[in-house]
Amino acid sequence: MISEEQQDLAALYVLGSLDANETAEFEATMRKDSGLRALVNDLRESSAALALSAPDRQPRPALKQRILRDIAMEKSRDPGSSARWTSGLPWAIAAVLMIFAGFLAYDRVQLRRELEQAKNADPLASAKFVALAPANGAPTGAKAMVVWEPDRQTGVIRISGLPAAGSGKDYQLWAVDEDHKDPVSAGIVHVDANGVASVRFKPVVEARRVKAFALSLEREGGVPKAEGPILLVGSSS
Amino acid sequence: MARIAHGDQFAFSLLYDRLSGPLYSLALKMLGDASEAEDALQEVCLQIWRRASGYDPKQSSLFSWAVLLTRSKVIDRLRARGRRLRVVAASIENEPNPVEISDASTAETAANILDRNEKAKRVRSILGSLPPDQREAIEMAFFSELTHHDIAKQLNQPLGTVKARIRRGLLRLREGMRRSL
Numbered sequence: 001m002i003s004e005e006q007q008d009l010a011a012l013y014v015l016g017s018l019d020a021n022e023t024a025e026f027e028a029t030m031r032k033d034s035g036l037r038a039l040v041n042d043l044r045e046s047s048a049a050l051a052l053s054a055p056d057r058q059p060r061p062a063l064k065q066r067i068l069r070d071i072a073m074e075k076s077r078d079p080g081s082s083a084r085w086t087s088g089l090p091w092a093i094a095a096v097l098m099i100f101a102g103f104l105a106y107d108r109v110q111l112r113r114e115l116e117q118a119k120n121a122d123p124l125a126s127a128k129f130v131a132l133a134p135a136n137g138a139p140t141g142a143k144a145m146v147v148w149e150p151d152r153q154t155g156v157i158r159i160s161g162l163p164a165a166g167s168g169k170d171y172q173l174w175a176v177d178e179d180h181k182d183p184v185s186a187g188i189v190h191v192d193a194n195g196v197a198s199v200r201f202k203p204v205v206e207a208r209r210v211k212a213f214a215l216s217l218e219r220e221g222g223v224p225k226a227e228g229p230i231l232l233v234g235s236s237s
Numbered sequence: 238m239a240r241i242a243h244g245d246q247f248a249f250s251l252l253y254d255r256l257s258g259p260l261y262s263l264a265l266k267m268l269g270d271a272s273e274a275e276d277a278l279q280e281v282c283l284q285i286w287r288r289a290s291g292y293d294p295k296q297s298s299l300f301s302w303a304v305l306l307t308r309s310k311v312i313d314r315l316r317a318r319g320r321r322l323r324v325v326a327a328s329i330e331n332e333p334n335p336v337e338i339s340d341a342s343t344a345e346t347a348a349n350i351l352d353r354n355e356k357a358k359r360v361r362s363i364l365g366s367l368p369p370d371q372r373e374a375i376e377m378a379f380f381s382e383l384t385h386h387d388i389a390k391q392l393n394q395p396l397g398t399v400k401a402r403i404r405r406g407l408l409r410l411r412e413g414m415r416r417s418l
Contacts, residue, residue, distance in 0.1 A: 008400040011407045015378040016308060017385045041297060046411035048301035050379045051259050052357035053364055054266035058258050063275050067282045068250060074286065075244055154270060156318075200318075202270070 002035055010036060014044045073109045076101075126151050130213050132159075132234035139163065142195075144232050146213045148175075153206060157189065157213070159197045162231070165190075165217060172218040173199075174226055177207035183214065188222045211236055238299060242290035249286060256300070257282075260307045267311045267380050277310045284310075308379075315382040363413035371406030378403055 002010075009026050012018045018026060030036050076098065132144035141161035148155040157173060165171050171191065174183035186201040215232040240248035260281060264274035284306055292302055364372055377388050389399040 004404070007408070008404045011404040012378070012385050012400065015375070015403065015407070016312065017378045017383065017388065017403070019384050019386065043407055043411060044297055044305070045301050046414055047375075047379060047407060048298070048304040049356065049360045049410070049414060050364075050375070051263040051304045051307075052360045053376075054259075054262040054380070056258065056357065057262045057265050059261040059275050059278055063279065064250075064253055064257070067253065067279055068246065070279070070283060071246060071249060071286045074283075075246065152270075152272060152276075154273070200269070 002039055006036060007039070010039050010043055014040055014047045070109070073105050076105070128210075128236050130234045130236045132157075132213060132215060132232035134231065135233050136229045136231060138231035142232060144215065144234070146234070148210060148213070148236065150208060150210065154200060154202050155186070156198065156200050157215075159189065159191060159199075159215070159232070160195060162191050162195050162197075162215075164193075164195075168220045169217055169228075170220050170222055171197075171215055171231070172222045172226070172228075173201055174214045174216065175203045175207045175210045176212040176214060177203075178209035178211055180205070180207065183226050185222065185224065186213075189215065238289050238292050238294070241286065242292075252285070252299075253282060256303050259300075260303055263304065263307055263380075264311050267308070268314060273314060277307065277314060280310050281307045312382040359414070360410075363410055366413070367406050367409055371402045371409070374399055374402035375406040375410070 006029075009018065009022070009029075013023065013026050013030075030040060126149060128146075128148045128150065130146040130148060132146065134140055134142045139161055142159070143161060144157055144159040146155055146157045159171075162171070171189045173186040173189055175186050176183045184203045184205055184207050186203045187199070189197050189199050189201075191197040212233060212235045214226075214230045214234075216226050216228045216230045218226070218228040238252075241252065257278065261274055261278050264277045264281075265271060268274050268277065281303065285303060292299070296302075297305070364376075367375075374388060374392070377383060377391070378385070383391070385396065385399055385403065388403075389396045392399060
């Protein structure tokens with residue numbers, strides 16, 4: 001008989017909602033209880049179905065090609081797979097050349113992967129930090145910090161000390177990028193009643209060489225090209 | 238999966254066609270960023286390719302296994318994102334009460350919502366029939382990296398109440414799925 005408390009834990013476990021210690025404790029209990037293991041497997045199947053309740057979206061077709069190329073690279077360095085191709089000298093030569101090409105390609109992939117692993121190990125490795133200071137009569141207590149990830153083309157801005165934009169107005173974030181004549185819009189930012197906002201943003205077009213961020217006061221809903229006063233600004237260099 | 242474990246790329250391609258939509262949709266809902274969701278899906282696919290021989294159909298269905306891998310990858314990313322935000326928060330003096338991260342209005346927005354298949358319709362229908370508090374609790378638990386302690390805090394409810402809502406909601410979902418089969 002599985003107690004209600006154990007059912008609670010089983011449900012939280014399959015949803016990944018237990019903390020690390022609770023997870024370890026529950027897994028130890030589960031190892032000794034086949035009934036509990038069966039309940040967990042059962043609930044895991046039901047909970048996985050929740051994924052289907054997400055709005056139905058498809059990745060870009062290019063992603064499949066990218067993934068198939070990656071697994072082909074991995075396969076090319078698997079010695080077992082090359083053995084199947086060798087039937088006669090021409091095939092053997094072709095296989096050797098393919099393996100050689102595979103090694104060259106693998107080198108590149110490996111370097112890329114190592115770089116990716118380094119970035120994953122330290123998610124801040126490629127991030128830029130930009131402090132924004134008041135300008136044009138903005139409240140002296142107003143400030144913001146941007147963490148910008150050029151590789152992912154996303155960032156987070158945290159603002160404090162800025163009053164509400166007022167009726168018919170919105171704050172708009174801009175990325176000043178060397179590759180674009182005008183600042184690139186990175187979206188509308190709403191501050192709360194305490195004058196604080198934490199917002200994830202993404203410029204409307206790719207901005208690879210951002211040299212500054214700025215926050216301006218614009219017409220409600222934002223504008224394609226900055227026209228209002230800049231209240232906070234900071235350089236990324 | 239046995240064919241994939243033996244290095245059959247065509248079999249993998251078929252599997253990708255079958256799973257990429259639901260897994261990408263899940264990653265996108267959790268991350269709210271199309272490019273990050275694609276990166277997560279790519280990592281999951283490579284993981285499936287590498288671990289195909291270790292997949293045990295007695296433990297879980299292929300779909301459940303893939304969902305588990307996807308949630309795990311996405312949660313890693315959400316936690317890394319949380320670490321980044323904490324660095325930002327720590328850099329601002331006189332920190333007021335923490336606030337939730339929202340999306341700037343130009344970030345990824347919801348597009349057309351279409352039902353993928355009959356199973357998706359059933360899941361949504363069962364979810365819709367749950368009491369709102371149970372539905373809210375299991376969706377928060379499934380589509381975020383929050384622990385039940387975090388969820389209780391966010392909902393401003395006692396921990397025991399949140400645990401019971403999640404258990405009841407998930408058990409009702411299981412019963413509903415069984416009845417509809």
